[in-house]
Amino acid sequence: MLDTTYSVETPEGVDLRAQAAGPVPRILAYGVDIFYRSLILIALAIALAFAENAGLGIWLLCSFLLEWFYPVYFEVMHGGQTPGKKAFGLVVVNDNLTPISWSASLLRNLLRFADFLPFAYAAGVVSMTLGRHFQRLGDLAAGTLVVYRRESKAPQTLPDVTPLPPPRGLQLQDQQALISLIERSGELSEARQRELAELLEPLTGKKERAALDYLRAVGTWLLGGQTGGK
Amino acid sequence: MELERLAIRARLRSPWESIDLGIALARQHWWPLFIVWLLPASVVFACSFWLLHDSPSWALLLVWWLKPVYDRLPLFIASRALFGEQVSVSGALKQFFSLNRRDWFAWLTWRRLSATRSYDMPVTLLEQTSGSARAARIGVLHRKHSNAATWLTLTGFHLEFFLFLALLAFMYLLIPEQVQIDWLPMLTNSALWLEWASNVLYLLVMAAVAPFYVVSGFCLYIGRRIELEAWDIEIQFRSLRDRHLRAQKDRQKRAAHATTAASLLLLCVLSISTLLPAEDASAEAALTPEQSRETIDQVLAGEDFHQQEEVSGWRLKELDMDSEIPEWLIDFVQWLENRQLASDKEREVDWAAHIGLLAELLLWAAFIGLVAYLLLRHREQILQSLRWQRKKPETRLRPETLFGLDVRQSSLPDDVCAEVLRLWRSGDKRGGLGLLYRATLAHLIESYQFEFGDHLTESECAQLVRQRQAHPQPEAQRPVSAALCELVQQLTVAWQQLAYAHRAPQLAQVETLCNQWQEAFGNED
Numbered sequence: 028m029l030d031t032t033y034s035v036e037t038p039e040g041v042d043l044r045a046q047a048a049g050p051v052p053r054i055l056a057y058g059v060d061i062f063y064r065s066l067i068l069i070a071l072a073i074a075l076a077f078a079e080n081a082g083l084g085i086w087l088l089c090s091f092l093l094e095w096f097y098p099v100y101f102e103v104m105h106g107g108q109t110p111g112k113k114a115f116g117l118v119v120v121n122d123n124l125t126p127i128s129w130s131a132s133l134l135r136n137l138l139r140f141a142d143f144l145p146f147a148y149a150a151g152v153v154s155m156t157l158g159r160h161f162q163r164l165g166d167l168a169a170g171t172l173v174v175y176r177r178e179s180k181a182p183q184t185l186p187d188v189t190p191l192p193p194p195r196g197l198q199l200q201d202q203q204a205l206i207s208l209i210e211r212s213g214e215l216s217e218a219r220q221r222e223l224a225e226l227l228e229p230l231t232g233k234k235e236r237a238a239l240d241y242l243r244a245v246g247t248w249l250l251g252g253q254t255g256g257k
Numbered sequence: 258m259e260l261e262r263l264a265i266r267a268r269l270r271s272p273w274e275s276i277d278l279g280i281a282l283a284r285q286h287w288w289p290l291f292i293v294w295l296l297p298a299s300v301v302f303a304c305s306f307w308l309l310h311d312s313p314s315w316a317l318l319l320v321w322w323l324k325p326v327y328d329r330l331p332l333f334i335a336s337r338a339l340f341g342e343q344v345s346v347s348g349a350l351k352q353f354f355s356l357n358r359r360d361w362f363a364w365l366t367w368r369r370l371s372a373t374r375s376y377d378m379p380v381t382l383l384e385q386t387s388g389s390a391r392a393a394r395i396g397v398l399h400r401k402h403s404n405a406a407t408w409l410t411l412t413g414f415h416l417e418f419f420l421f422l423a424l425l426a427f428m429y430l431l432i433p434e435q436v437q438i439d440w441l442p443m444l445t446n447s448a449l450w451l452e453w454a455s456n457v458l459y460l461l462v463m464a465a466v467a468p469f470y471v472v473s474g475f476c477l478y479i480g481r482r483i484e485l486e487a488w489d490i491e492i493q494f495r496s497l498r499d500r501h502l503r504a505q506k507d508r509q510k511r512a513a514h515a516t517t518a519a520s521l522l523l524l525c526v527l528s529i530s531t532l533l534p535a536e537d538a539s540a541e542a543a544l545t546p547e548q549s550r551e552t553i554d555q556v557l558a559g560e561d562f563h564q565q566e567e568v569s570g571w572r573l574k575e576l577d578m579d580s581e582i583p584e585w586l587i588d589f590v591q592w593l594e595n596r597q598l599a600s601d602k603e604r605e606v607d608w609a610a611h612i613g614l615l616a617e618l619l620l621w622a623a624f625i626g627l628v629a630y631l632l633l634r635h636r637e638q639i640l641q642s643l644r645w646q647r648k649k650p651e652t653r654l655r656p657e658t659l660f661g662l663d664v665r666q667s668s669l670p671d672d673v674c675a676e677v678l679r680l681w682r683s684g685d686k687r688g689g690l691g692l693l694y695r696a697t698l699a700h701l702i703e704s705y706q707f708e709f710g711d712h713l714t715e716s717e718c719a720q721l722v723r724q725r726q727a728h729p730q731p732e733a734q735r736p737v738s739a740a741l742c743e744l745v746q747q748l749t750v751a752w753q754q755l756a757y758a759h760r761a762p763q764l765a766q767v768e769t770l771c772n773q774w775q776e777a778f779g780n781e782d
Contacts, residue, residue, distance in 0.1 A: 029285070030266040031277045049277030051412050051473065081609045085616070115273065145430055149423030152416065156280060156469065175274065192558060195550075196504070197497070204493035207269075215487055223487060226494040230501045251565075 033160050033174065035124050043124050045174035050155040052115045053173060057148075059111030064093050095136065102132045108176075118176045122160075131169040138165035183210050188240065190248035194230055202249050209246030260492050262340045265479075267489040272405030275480030279473030286338050289346050290468035293330040295461075297353060298323075302460055306453070313452040317459060324467075325364040325374065329356045329382055331471045332375075336383055339479065360387050373399070375474020376406035402481050406474060413470040421462045425455070656702070659709055659718075662695040666703050669696050674771040674779075686761045693767075693774060694752040697745060700778045705735050719749040744773045 033047045071089055075082030101109040107118040107127050119127050119135070141164045142151030151163035160172050186209065193202070208215075208223060215223075224231075224238035233241050260267070265278060283290060301323055305316035330349050333356055337344045360381050371377065380386060380394050432438070483489060544552075556562070593615075632639065657665055670676045673696045680689035701707045701722065709718050725734065726742040748770055754760045 028266045029264055029278070029281055030268075031274060031281055032266075046274055047277070048273065049280045051276045051280070051409055052273040054412055054416070055408055078609060078612065081612050085612075116271075146423040146426035147419040149420055149427075152420070157284065161277065161280075175271065195553070196501075200493055201497045204490045204497075208487070208490050211487060211490075214484070219486060223490055223494060226491065226498055229498055229505070 031161075033124075033172065035122075045120070045124055045177075047160045048115075048117050048173045048175055049161045050152055052117060053155065053161070054152070056109070056111035056115045056117055059114050060098070060109050061111075063110050064097060067093060098136045099129075099132045102127050102136075103129055112173070116176050116178065117173050119171055119173050122170045122172050124174075127171055131171050135165035135169035135171050138168050141165065185209060185247055185250065186212055186243050188244045188247055191241065191244040192248055193245045205242060205246045206249055209243055209250070212243070259340065260488055261495065262342075263488070263492070264339055264341045265476075267483050267492055269484060269489065270480045272402045272477060272480065275402075275477045276405060276409055276473045278480070279476030280469055282335065282338070282476060283468045283472035286334065286472075287468055289334055289344075289349070290331040290472070291464055292346050293334060293349050294327045294467045294471075295464040296350065297330070298327045298460060298464060302456075311449070313449065313456050317456045320456075320460060321463070322369060323365065324463075325369065325378070326357055326361070328375065328378060328467065328471050331468050332378055332382055332475055335472045335475050336379070339475075356382065359385060360391075363387075372410045373403055373406040373474075374410060375471050376402065376409075376477050378471070379475055379478045397485070398478065398481050401484070402477055406477055409470070409473055409477070413466060417459075417462055417466050420466065421455075421459050424458055424462065656709060656711065659695075659698055659711070659713075660715060662691060662698070664695050664699045664702060666699050669699060674775050677771055678768070681764065681767055687755060690752055690755050690762075690767065693770060694748055696778075697748055697774065701745070704778075705737065715749050715753055719745050722746075738777075740773065741777045744770065744777055748774075 031047050031049065032044055034042055034044045036042055068086070068090055071086055075086050078085070098109050101112075102119050105113075107120055112118065119132070121127055121131055139148075139151075142148050142154070144150045148163075151165070154167070155161045155163050158167070162172050166172055193205070197205075208220065212220060221235055221239050224242045225234060227242065228234060228238060231238055231241050265282065270278065298320060302316075302320050305319050309316040309319070330353060333352065334344045334349050364378075364381070368374070368377075376398070377395055380391055380398070384391075384394065386394055657663065670692075673692065677689045677693045680686075680692065698709065698718070701718075702709060705725075707718075707721060707725075709721070713721075722737055722742055722745045726737040726739060729736040751762045751766065751770065755762065
């Protein structure tokens with residue numbers, strides 16, 4: 028099964044999972060960062076225009092600092108997100124999925140130099156595209172990767188049905204599918220939902236509308252709805 | 258459509274994750290996709306080379322403009338690969354014209370510059386719709402994900418261009434410094450062969466990027482369909498149903514077996530009961546599976562499984578780290594600004610020098626601060642490296658128990674020998690000799706700095722003592738006298754015999770040992 032999931036197993040046997048982020052959103056996030064950085068530099072240039080040569084010197088210093096330490100600052104101090112990454116919901120983490128450390132961030136950003144070669148981050152893009160977890164050279168050296176931050180789901184309004192206990196022998200994935208069905212009841216067409224519900228006819232012994240209603244009731248039960256009725 | 262054969266994991270994805278999945282899928286099948294894209298494109302390229310030989314830019318534009326034509330074959334292969342079906346390159350090339358029949362004119366004219374090309378193409382190619390049906394379908398698809406599709410196209414376009422430049426730069430880097438090429442006339446006169454060479458390069462770059470672009474758009478489309486049609490739920494429900502049916506069949510089979518077995522049993526019982534005097538046959542009240550299932554249902558529906566708990570408590574909130582610039586820094590900067598303004602008004606001539614001086618001072622201060630910090634941080638290591646010859650005495654942890662005996666000095670009585678003999682006479686031989694033995698160990702550890710570890714046996718400890726007696730190391734450790742060594746050997750043997758073989762020594766031997774012990778350690782306390 029092809030997927031972009033990155034998973035780590037902790038010593039306690041807990042599986043941690045994250046979705047590794049590929050080249051396209053990362054390039055776009057970098058574009059956003061470039062945009063912010065140039066805004067800052069332009070503003071600085073205007074502000075320092077009065078100081079002629081000294082101003083130029085300060086501006087060059089600032090551009091140096093921005094180039095090399097803008098990502099480091101944001102990655103370490105702001106939870107692994109530069110403004111561009113924030114816009115795309117990306118986070119840099121260590122490859123054991125812990126928050127990124129100073130040394131790792133410094134290393135991965137200093138190695139932008141290698142990724143930039145021979146021009147315009149070509150090496151970085153190629154490495155990201157070919158690597159299993161979309162890591163550029165700096166990521167590989169520093170042992171970091173970029174993953175998607177999991178958005179917290181907005182609370183769903185459940186359909187108003189009386190919860191019913193589920194049939195025996197449901198596995199975790201089955202329960203999740205049932206819950207997913209009830210959560211997406213607003214997005215899926217009614218006909219499709221009935222079709223899906225009828226798939227489980229041997230299990231529920233119900234058809235059409237009744238089958239869907241039953242599955243919804245079970246889903247509400249699984250989500251912790253109050254039992255009534257029975 | 259057989260969702261069981263899906264080669265990707267069906268789950269809800271954000272549009273960006275779908276694009277990433279496309280990258281991964283294209284990476285897996287990159288070679289066939291690349292060749293299938295490149296071959297038709299190079300045919301067009303060759304034609305344009307003959308027709309538009311003198312205007313390479315127009316030729317490249319023509320090749321570029323016909324991209325939707327070449328995009329269809331990679332899309333076709335990817336759509337089959339998604340369901341685990343391998344299409345060979347030649348097999349795909351044979352379908353070139355049949356795949357390009359639908360809507361080719363639209364794709365080459367008003368839809369050529371569509372920003373969501375790779376996202377919309379599957380509707381034409383795989384769903385085989387056109388006209389109003391297509392429009393309706395596109396409308397549904399575009400309600401989400403169209404934004405990401407646009408960005409995908411933009412990124413692809415720029416990537417092509419930048420990779421082309423990077424390739425040029427790479428080749429330039431490989432030219433040895435000694436080779437002097439006069440670039441200027443070449444670039445200004447734009448030699449024809451140079452332009453065609455760069456066109457070939459651009460074609461290769463386009464062919465390399467195209468699989469990723471096409472398959473990413475396709476996966477975006479698939480991601481949207483998974484969302485719209487709940488493929489993930491369908492796959493899960495199907496597997497649940499199959500599992501259920503299988504289990505049911507198993508149960509029926511078992512039930513059939515059970516009934517035949519039961520009838521046989523009944524026959525036996527009947528035949529026996531006719532011979533034996535009749536007894537109460539309904540004594541067994543075993544639960545049938547149905548009854549036990551009912552019980553399970555009752556238990557599951559009962560109170561135990563429907564308890565709700567409300568938990569409330571205090572937790573540490575995530576701290577707001579945004580405004581951490583200390584007050585004094587702001588004041589200082591303000592003070593600096595005011596001072597500069599004031600000095601500007603006074604003397605407008607050499608304020609630049611002032612700023613320069615200030616910057617220099619600040620840099621020096623930062624440098625000194627950094628050095629001081631580093632010195633402070635690593636003072637231990639620095640001091641140690643300065644006085645490397647003087648070793649720190651290693652403080653080893655002394656064991657508190659050995660072989661289950663407490664060997665701390667503090668656990669010993671004041672007069673060991675008297676206590677040993679008292680215990681011995683009272684009949685507790687084990688306790689007596691044990692006390693003597695562990696007192697010896699304790700003194701060896703305390704006064705002679707022996708390092709007895711948990712891994713040693715009694716005889717190994719004794720051997721260590723003998724070794725030190727045989728090869729004394731004058732500067733390092735306190736030497737062991739021959740008498741002490743002898744005591745340890747004898748005592749160890751005696752203790753081992755008593756402890757493990759339950760053979761107690763004679764009282765006289767114990768007394769001798771006590772005397773020797775008194776000589777060895779008695780005057781230390």
